[in-house]
Amino acid sequence: MQKELSEMSLEELWELFPIFLVAHDDKWNIFYDEIESFLKNILSECPVERISHIGSTAISGIWAKDIVDVLIEISKDSDIQNTAKVIEKNGFIRMSAEEDRISFNRGYTKDGFADKVFHVHIRYAGDNDELYFRDYLNKHIKIAKEYEAMKLQLWKRYEHDRDAYTNAKTEFIRKWTSEAKRVYAGRY
Numbered sequence: 001m002q003k004e005l006s007e008m009s010l011e012e013l014w015e016l017f018p019i020f021l022v023a024h025d026d027k028w029n030i031f032y033d034e035i036e037s038f039l040k041n042i043l044s045e046c047p048v049e050r051i052s053h054i055g056s057t058a059i060s061g062i063w064a065k066d067i068v069d070v071l072i073e074i075s076k077d078s079d080i081q082n083t084a085k086v087i088e089k090n091g092f093i094r095m096s097a098e099e100d101r102i103s104f105n106r107g108y109t110k111d112g113f114a115d116k117v118f119h120v121h122i123r124y125a126g127d128n129d130e131l132y133f134r135d136y137l138n139k140h141i142k143i144a145k146e147y148e149a150m151k152l153q154l155w156k157r158y159e160h161d162r163d164a165y166t167n168a169k170t171e172f173i174r175k176w177t178s179e180a181k182r183v184y185a186g187r188y
Helices: 010-016 027-042 080-089 129-139 141-157 162-183
Strands: 048-054 068-074 093-097 101-109 112-124
Touching (some): 027 068, 027 112, 048 129, 068 080, 068 129, 080 093, 080 101, 080 112, 129 141, 129 162, 141 162
Parallel strands (some): 068 112
Antiparallel strands (some): 048 068, 093 101
């Protein structure tokens, strides 16, 4: 009998859901449009200020994990838990929670990834560095290709360790996000 995902250790989850990268696919924009429409519908009574496509699938032409990342920004004076409850009631699994950041996934099954996989991040408006990073890499193809090359190098080394994979990218992301926030000051 298979374990439920909630019963698996982190190592078992990483084995079942390894890091894998695929060539850029325009289907990601279609998947984003579908999930954005769904989220707008279920969150129509929530204080949503912006829903955005983030992560590598939102950067043109680079390899990425076949997972569409979504950022939901809610008003700063609202209760993030109320919005989180609506998302959970609509088929998303809570991955992590901090006081002002909650992440969910959809498309993880006991047999591995589903055809469409999403990570949804709820944050308060203005906690959106990913938008600057996305915009900068979409405008600066050389930097985007450097990011892609680094990710491809890290992929096999950290295939079963998502934390190490993410941590290994942090310095690069911080550097270019900082530059993007300087160049695009006040954009968001």
